[in-house]
Amino acid sequence: MIELAPLAMPHAVNDTSGRRPWRKLGLQAAYYGLCTVLLLMFLFPILWSLLTSFETAAEASASPPSYWPSHFSLENYRNLARYGQGIGRYLGNSAGVAVMTVLFTLVLATLGGYGFSRFRFPARNALFMLILATLMIPFQSILNPLFVLLRLLHLQDTQLGLALVYTTFQLPFAVFMMRNAFDAVPKEIEEAAVLDGCSPMSLLIRVMLPLVGPGLATVALFAFFGSWNELLAALILISDSRAFTLPVMLINAQSGQLGSVNWGLMQAGIVLSIAPCAALFLLLQRYYIQGLVAGAVKA
């Protein structure tokens, strides 16, 4: 659950000042009622899609739609498994790109963050600002040259090419995050290790890395979500249908097939696309929210 700093409860003070208890109870009921209605509104589209994905294909595409599945069926998932090159391939492509993006981002941001945090060298601040400044330039405006560049490097239609591009988009935030994480580690820890004759590299890997775990988790989560959910760059840089990532495949599934959409198959695809994001977020949301907070405080 999203937990922020210890929470102030200023208005609670107000509520108890001489109010009658039934009034307080009524206010509380209204408060939780409102919160619950909003909760249902936010969750409804996801649950509705999940429910429909387990209808039969015919029922899922029926007009008007049925409000409750008449019987449980895995037909939509079976159809999805056979769609195009098979859903396994697209899931594999998306997972491959995401895993590479996460790994590259972690390695580059750890090295970079450590370098910027612990070393003094010429033009250090200028280079750090340069990396942060790329945040001000929308990646949408450099996609044409990236298309040309990847073709030149023979990285077109490859998971590696797409992962390198996604890594680049993640780097400003990731380096910023990791520099802050290293800044927060007391210098005495390293000084002791250096006196024991540790080289900078083994110091980083053996001593520092375990101490910046939360920062790494935040960076990894942002890299995963960014890669798994990205559409525009994948649309441009991947033209071979065997290399499509999940979002590109879903777009094609919805627009292809002679104008008639297989709505049940779409819902099964949407569920598969949401599932890893929702699961990772629910398990690790502390680290995800920390990233947002760090970004907000920075600005």
Place this chain on the structure above:
Amino acid sequence: MLTLIGFKTPRRWAGFFFILPCLAVTTMFFIVPLLMTVWMSLNEWPLLGHPSFSGLKNYVDLFQDASFWGSVLFTAKYTLVVTPAIFLFAFSLALLVHRGVRFVGIFRTAYFLPVVIGMTTASLLWTWLFNDQVGIFSAVLMDLGWVDEPVQWLGETNSALVSIVVMVLWKAAGFTMVILLVGMQAIPIDLYEAACLDGAGWWAQVRHITIPMMRRTFALALTMSFIGSFLAFEQFFVMTRGGPFNSTITVVHWIYRASFTYFKLGYGAAMSVVLLLMLLVLSGVQLYLLRDEP
């Protein structure tokens, strides 16, 4: 610093070794493409075949291209509608869940959950909800007898815009809510306690303490969603495909179409440069609004 504890002069460059990989990747896949964008914009650059230098021709064409400026206008209109909508909704949510009462974490989590779903997936999901034949919204209105025919939410420019704004509210309000919660919780509690002693009610506290104290957070939240909205693509690409009659094409969508449907990469690059300049101005405004108060 390590230099203080025994690392000799050659170590002065040790830092470079650590930042070199990320510097190299940023140069290769960001700085170089950025410079290439400018170069490409000065060329006729087909998808296949050889580019030829054409000077400022793309820019001259661009300034007379009514479709491009139409997309700029539409994007501005969308941004001006969606930014205040997200802000007001998210601020209300933040006020609702900023107290540390029981179960509040569950509510925050639920309101935030759509943020981690991809914009493409969210758009596909809502295209289905808004569909006139199989969508739930139209079906419910029909069953209630409020409408006689299926509603084509996405078939007409204005209702499509409203529908997409509703989807984006669902998808993005949680993000702004968390940004606002962070700012809200930085306000010292004594201010509220003092106000309570003076007999200030809930709304008076919000108006005279919360809102004035959060000016900076407001600026951050507003500029972030303003910039994000100006780069909108997926929701329109998926939900309206730019239609009806190209009336809901955003700038990024138009660049994509010019480059990869009409294969005019140079022309697309010229549009990208214009987009980039507009975004730099917006980022400049953001930095100005968020500058440290003297």
